[in-house]
Every structure is written in structure tokens, then in C-alpha cells.
Amino acid sequence: MKLIDKSTIVSIATAKSVESAIGIIRLSGNDAVSIANLVFKSRSGKILDNSTARLMLYGNIVSEDKIYDEVLAVYFPAPNSYTTEDVVEFQCHGNAVILDEIVKLIIKNGAIIAEKGEFTKRAFLGGRLDLSQAEAVMDMISAKTKAGFDIALNQLSGSIGRNIDYMLEKFTDLLAKIEVTIDYPDEDIETLEYESIRKDLNLINNKIEVMIKSFDSGKIYRDGISMAIIGTPNVGKSSFMNRLLNEERAIVTNIPGTTRDIIKEWVNIEGVPVNIIDTAGIRITDDVVEKIGVEKSKEIFNNSDFVVLVLDATNELSEDEKYFISLVKEKKSIVMLNKTDLNCKIHTEDIKKIYEKDSIIECSMLYEHGIDEFKNMFKSIFLNENISVNSMETITNSRHLSSLINGQNSINEALKAMDGSMHLDLIQIDLLNAYTSLGEITGKTIDEDVVNRIFEKFCLGK
Template identity: 40%
Template sequence: MFDTIAAISTPRGEGGIGIVRMSGDDSIKILSKVFRAKSEKKVEDLKSHTINYGHIYDGEVLLDEVMVSFLKGPKTYTREDIVEINCHGGYLITEKILELLLKKGARIAEQGEFTRRAFLNGRLDLTQAEAVMDIIHGKTDKSISLSLNQLRGDLKNQIGILKKMILDVAAHVNVVLDYPEEGIDDPLPDNLMDNLLEVLKSSDVLIASYDKGKMIKEGVKTAIVGKPNVGKSSLLNTILKEERAIVTHIAGTTRDIIEEVINLKGIPLILVDTAGIRTTDDVIENIGVKKSEDLIDKADLVLFVVDGSRELEEEDIKVHDQLNADKVIGILNKIDMERKLDLTPLNKVGKWIEISATENLGISNMEDEIYKYIISGQVEDSSQKLIITNVRHKSALEKTKQAVENILETINMGLPMDLMAVDLKEALDSLSEVTGEISTEDLLDHVFSNFCVGK
């Protein structure tokens, strides 16, 4: 924890600029051994929160011309002294500068260690630290907006409000139990009962927001399925506006999974083009068919594509029978041709959308309908509402909710007040888990192992 750590914070490879970062008490000392400012000032005399032009030397060997940012703690990301060396962005030069810093006394940073230090030093709580990672991995404007709200402290502040409400109840209970001679009434006052009900309601709202938050953050895995030659690959190409999948009149062209991501009104839609499902003696195609059938079960949403210009066939029925009616949208393709298909037997599909993938007919309407189906009426602007995106937060809030329900049941049954103490502690501990005030080393290792080195 008290070592000075160093890492390359920009992606490896060629680029205009590369950044090598240090954090720790010896950052300035190590920098003074390798950096010579053009102004000829000593490193120790450089003003904090400034950027300084100069050169990096290994002994008398010039390594690079650089700009160096020096930030004196505690007004830094980690609340420690931080140095950032902005060098040329080649793969070799950043590695050489990092190796030099390690040789002069720093050690290589572990994954997420800069942000972990920010958490341990009180600069961020755990929800904000997780938001940093979510911003890095954000796929859409909406997902980044949610992460920025969390980084700003919106979830942290809401959890703080709920904890205060529970603490008020706990304080009353402790006074009643510890000072019976004071004659304080056993029943909770109305305002404290309101506290419990508000915690219950708020926990419920946050828990309910998780499914939507998960979609915005991680995306909706959407499998495009159907028998061969109904236009699955054409549909993928049309949505992507590029020839991503091979399209021919020959059945069985698509033999493996093709996966692409599009931004559907702020939700990442992970489109998966699958092999046409049919009975075949081709060993390789059979593997693709098996993958398609597995995806029907694993996907969040299934687009079941049928060919409107052909009569219903046994292969259509075979695909239809494998569908889960709760997560399927029907796509009636080839509406630019004479209609021959009767949809009546395909009764698992509650909604059909008519399109022509090759003629680009109905595609915009299809995207609108898919979005409505995914959101299921919850189309309010996510920036106006606190939404959780992390299963860890959901799990902790579920424990909070259960503890409060137990407290209310104890009150309703007229049981002694001392029975509430365990559940009050559970509610407080669960809320503290969200922000990381109560955390285990294993939990922190899990959270920060998902970060890249240098962040």
C-alpha cells in the first residue's frame, strides 16, 4: 500500500502520445532521477498541478522528449503524489520509460491499483470506483450517462440517506432497550415507521431498476434465428449497413455465429446471426445448427425470421417449437414479394413485424418496435432516475429489503423490540456493502481485477 507504483496508462501500440503514471510517496524522488526540466528547475521545486517540458534520461542516455505533470497529494486521484509522463506513443519508448522508473525504485502496478488506492484513501467509495470501470467500457451515450451519475455520487448519496433513516430507528430502539427507566414508549413513533417504509420503497425501486440498468450497461443479446434462406444474414447486413455476412441463395451458407453490436437508442443491441436451423448430414453445418439452438435458450431476445414468399414448412415449425414465447419477436421478411405464408400455426409469436431486408422496407419501424419491446414501457430518460447496473448492488439491496420486512413483521406481530436489533444491523451492513464501507479483501480483489493496468 505504501509502495510507489507505476504503469503505462494508455493502450499499448503506436500513437501520438503515451502516458506513464506513478503514484506514491517516492514519485517525486524517482522522477528527480530521470527527468531534466528545460527550465533547469529541480524537480523538488516544480509547482504542483503544473505540466513541465523536458527530457527523460537513463543516466546520460536520452530516452525521450516529454511533458511531465506533477500533482502533489492529497488533491489527486489517489490522494497520493502522482506523476504522469507524457511521452511519444510508440510501444518501445513507453516500455523503456516504465522499465527505467521500476529500476529507480517504483514497482509495477496491479490491475486497477490506482483506483483501488483512490478507494482505500477515501477519494471514492466503491460505487464510484465501479463507475470508473463502467465509463471505460461504456458502449453508448446512455450507459456512460448512468456511469457518470454514479461517479458523481448519486448512488452513494442515496445510500447515505437510507442509512440515516435506519440509524434513526436503531438509535430509538437502543434508547428504549438501554434506558427503560426513561419511560420511552415501545412502539416506534410515526416518523420512524415512515423511515422504514421509505427504505423499503426506495430499495424496491432500485432493485426493480437493475434489469433496465443491466441492458443499458451490458446490452441485449439478440439472436436472429430461422430456417435457411429466410433472410437472416440479409437482415443483419441491413441493420449494420454493411456486408458483414455472406448472402447467397444456397442453403446453409452461414455455418458459424456472427456477432456485432449496434446502438439502438442508447441500448447496445448485440446481434447474433445464426446458422439456419434444419436437419442436415453436413458435419460442419450441424455444429452451426447446434450453436443456433443453444442461442435460442441463452439469448435475451430472439428475432424469429420467416420468409413470407414461401409456404410454411416443417423447418419453420421446428424452429418455432424451440422458442420461448416471452422473449421472441416475429420478423416476416420478403414483403416485397407475393405473400404465401400463413402465420396462424406460429402461435408462440405475439408480435409480427413486416420487412424486406433486401429492399430496406420496414427496418426503421422494426428497430422502433424492438426498442419498445425491450424497454417494455419504461422509456423515461435514464438520466432523470437513479438506476443500478451492478448485480452486487442489487444483491445488497435485496438483503436490506428483507431485513426491513423482518422489522416490520416484528412490529406488526407485537413482538419485543429487542428482536429488531439483529435486522437493523443487517439492514445497515447491507447498505454499507454497496458503498464498500464494509468489504472483504476478496470482494475488492474481484472488483479491481476487472480494471486495466494503469487505471
């Protein structure tokens, strides 16, 4: 796949939605330097060229003696740049209005505005990154926890690509052996090659299986999960949310029905990004506003990845709560038995009769008892302890998973064909299909339309 469009592109590379001291504008393409020199005048009189490559030049963005901003400029010559093309970056003041004006000026002098992800797309098409590394760039930007960032950073370093390249090299050798066997049938080597092929395919299959098994935990580290906190009014749902956030995010009173709307916040629990949803207490009510909150709570319960049911240990279980327990036991869940610092009327054993699980924690939100136990139990429910954020085999991307499964299916078809003593021509087809599927992960065998769809998900300037 070759880059056809040689236009010089420009975009703001830093976030525009927040105030910042510095804003970066990036140009890439054959004319990046000549366009940059039209709008940039250094205080030293030097221009951007090979003699000043990778040196910061101090000066101004100007047009017809009008100064737009005081900036630093740096030139990265091709091919040793992010995109493998000539790249120029201006470090400007982080005012969104001024940044937009400078971009307009650069476009007026011959550049075009970059599409979403176009800088990274050019890095991929230029051979600096494989497709899995390019996708890791966006994962690093959007990571919500350190663990998620570390996985993306590991993938950016080429961890997935090295695994896939190893497998593709094995397939290339296998296909070469099969070709020789087909071309020289009288050499009586087919039985020997069958055993050699089977051994290599089982080795590749084992590597694929490890990567597939890492996906559930890996995806959780990347995308996070939604966690609904449910229960009847005034049992401590909002207090529980506040303890996890370490701040008074939700209003807490002793008046039932205080939380009427849905409150959502992201929090890091054992490295996992969790979207906590504090719901209105579920009960029969005549209050119109509270009724709406209750209906929203039911909807969130049904759509959440994980449920925390909070109960008040000082009250006997109501029929509603018994019903809630019977519902949550069908989902990934934990029951928090709150207010155990007071005189308790229900205990863990009472809940187990209905819940039929061990994921019950006696706690006190007032004294913050049970929060650490909750975090440990949460981790044991969701994360595979064998998965390391630094593992070369950890995958987080659904596209990668699909390609691995398709590759594995083709390998299994080849193994079945060998078990049935099918001709090597048929086995060769299955191996070619496996090669194509695995090559899609790094972009070796992927078509242009898929590449375009992947980079459309990126942010501008990247």
C-alpha cells in the same frame, strides 16, 4: 479500512493494444516525485515540486545521458490527486516498446508495478471515491453505448452513494432512538417510537424498491444482450444483420447455406449494446461443414437472451419453420416476415396461430422496410420506460442488487417484528443487518477481501 502499502506504484495508463500518438505513464505514492525527478530532465531546468505543481513541464526521460523519449510531465500533489497521494504523469509518444522501457527504468529507480485497478483502489481507500463510484470508473471504460456511458458517469458523480448515504443516515437516527428507548424504558415512549420507526422504514423500503426495479434495464444498458438471428437457409438472416449494422458484414447470395459459420458483431439498438449473432440456416443437410454450423446455431438459440426468427413470406411455412415458431414463442423474440415486397404466401395472421404473440413485423430487407419498427419493438420488450439513464436510482451492478435485496429483507423482518410487538432489542438486530447490507454498496461496511476481488477486475493503469 486503511491503506497499508505505501509503496510508489507505476503503470501505463493508456491502452497498449492500439497505436496512438500519446501514451501516459502514471506514478502514485510517497516517492512519486523523487523517483520522477531521477528519470525526468526538463528543458527549462525546473524540477517537479510544489512550485511547478499542475504545470506541464517539457523535457526528456533520461538515464546516464541516454534519452528514452521526449515527454511532458505533470505533478499532482496529495491530497488533491486521483489517488489522494502524490501523483506524477508522463505524456510520452504512444509506442508500446518505449512505454515499457520507461516503466522498467522507473521500477529500477524505486517504484513497483501497479496491480490491476490499484490506482482506483487507492482513490477509494483514500476517501476520494466510494466503492460504487470506483466500480463506475471501470463501467465507463467498458461502456459499449452512449447510454451505458451516461449511466456510469452519473454513478461516478455519486448518484448511488447519495441515495445510500441518505438511507444509512436514517438508520443511524433510528438506531439512536432505539438505544434511547432501551436505556430509558420507564419513559413510556416505546409506542411512539414504533410508529416513527415504521414510517422511516417504509420510506427507505420504497427507495430500495425503486432501485431494485431499475436493475433489469440498467444491467442491459451496461452489459448488453445477445441476440440470435435464426431461420431456414436463404430467408434473409444475413441481410437483416447487415441492415442493423449499416454495412455488408455478412455475405449475401441466393444460394442456400451461404452462411456456414457464426458471425458476431456488436451494435447499438436504442442505446442498448446488442451482440448480434447471425447463425447458419437450420435445415437437414449432408454437408459436413454446414452440419457443424447448424449444430452451433441450435446451441446459440438455447443460450441467447433474445431471438429473431426470420421467415420468407414468398414460401409456405415448412414443418421446420412451424417448429421454430413454437420454440421462439417461449423466449423473448420477434418474428420478421421478410420479402413482403413480393407475392406473399404467408401473412401475420398465419404466424399468430402458432406464435400467439403480437411481436411480428412484415418487412423487406431489400428496401429496408421494417427496421425502425423492429428497433421500437425491441425497446418495448427489453426496456422499462420509467428508467432514465440520468436517474439517481438506476443500478447496473449485481453486487449492488444483492446488497439492496438483503437490506430490504432485513427491513421487512424488522417490520414483522414490530407487527408482532417484539422487543426493540430484536428489531435493533434487523436494522443493524440492513445497515451493514446497504453499507456494502459504498464500502462503508465491506471487508478487505471483497474489495480486493472487486479491483482485480479492473484493467492495469486504472
